[in-house]
Amino acid sequence: MHRVLLALALVNMLPLLWAQNSAVDRWNVQDYPDPHSYDTFRLCQRGNQSNICDPNGILSRQEADEVDSLIRSVYRETRCGCRSCIDESRGYIIRVALMPRMQRILSQNNDTYALLHDARQYAYTLSRRWMMSGSCNESLLILFSKFDGILYTLTLPHARLRLSDQHVNRIMLNVRPLFDDDDTVGEGLKEMILRYRMALEGKTEEAVRPQPWTEKSTSGASGFSSPSFIPLILFLMAILFIQ
Ligand SMILES: *[C@@H]1O[C@H](CO)[C@@H](O)[C@H](O)[C@H]1NC(C)=O
Ligand SMILES: *[C@@H]1O[C@H](CO)[C@@H](O)[C@H](O)[C@H]1NC(C)=O
Numbered sequence: 001m002h003r004v005l006l007a008l009a010l011v012n013m014l015p016l017l018w019a020q021n022s023a024v025d026r027w028n029v030q031d032y033p034d035p036h037s038y039d040t041f042r043l044c045q046r047g048n049q050s051n052i053c054d055p056n057g058i059l060s061r062q063e064a065d066e067v068d069s070l071i072r073s074v075y076r077e078t079r080c081g082c083r084s085c086i087d088e089s090r091g092y093i094i095r096v097a098l099m100p101r102m103q104r105i106l107s108q109n110n111d112t113y114a115l116l117h118d119a120r121q122y123a124y125t126l127s128r129r130w131m132m133s134g135s136c137n138e139s140l141l142i143l144f145s146k147f148d149g150i151l152y153t154l155t156l157p158h159a160r161l162r163l164s165d166q167h168v169n170r171i172m173l174n175v176r177p178l179f180d181d182d183d184t185v186g187e188g189l190k191e192m193i194l195r196y197r198m199a200l201e202g203k204t205e206e207a208v209r210p211q212p213w214t215e216k217s218t219s220g221a222s223g224f225s226s227p228s229f230i231p232l233i234l235f236l237m238a239i240l241f242i243q
């Protein structure tokens with residue numbers, strides 16, 4: 001009798017837990033799950049340890065798989081410069097965090113500058129929580145917060161030797177239009193990672209070369225809530241906040 005009741009209680013609770021989980025729309029940086037941890041990869045909507053976290057399903061499972069396997073190939077096929085990368089024949093570490101909204105850390109102010117400052121802090125905090133410093137800071141974190149209109153790339157110091165903030169900004173300007181449309185976010189991430197890879201391999205010219213979609217009209221996009229505005233500001237940020 002007790003067992004039956006308990007089972008019923010569990011069955012009743014499950015949809016509730018499920019609903020609560022997917023109901024998180026504005027993520028606190030301390031709660032956002034780590035896709036690389038065995039304890040939390042499921043919360044990232046992944047079937048195993050992964051490099052991409054997408055708790056609210058912004059991408060389809062297949063798109064997330066494709067982004068993940070691209071990141072794995074960067075790890076396997078590039079070479080970073082520090083001792084352990086050479087000893088272990090491996091390369092740079094990339095992680096991707098997708099969310100509908102970030103819960104603000106530094107301020108509630110909604111102007112572009114404050115929002116970007118927050119995004120930077122968010123990405124930095126996440127990189128610490130996810131222990132991304134690797135052997136020599138050979139890592140980068142891509143953060144996309146859809147309704148905040150934020151696309152941000154945090155490069156840790158060793159990765160920044162090859163992939164400078166200026167490269168990041170030019171690459172983001174190139175791929176940015178793909179993030180305006182829900183259907184092409186996955187494509188945008190893949191293009192971005194391919195280009196980062198080229199830069200990390202020293203093929204900078206190729207990495208920053210414009211593509212046809214950059215000529216798509218963006219006249220409808222204005223104001224800070226549109227991703228189109230963000231990379232330009234990031235460029236200014238890079239100058240102001242460069243470490
Ligand atoms: C999960 O990944 C590990 C290695 O990272 C692998 O050994 C294991 O078989 C995978 N599990 C599933 C269910 O794919
Ligand atoms: C910023 O925007 C959010 C929601 O869009 C709102 O809740 C908040 O009050 C705004 N902050 C300020 C300082 O206006």
Ligand SMILES: *[C@@H]1O[C@H](CO)[C@@H](O)[C@H](O)[C@H]1NC(C)=O
Nearest residue numbers: 133134135136137138156157
């Ligand atoms: C990574 O860089 C930070 C400074 O940005 C430094 O404090 C830390 O020691 C570095 N970690 C490794 C493993 O190199």
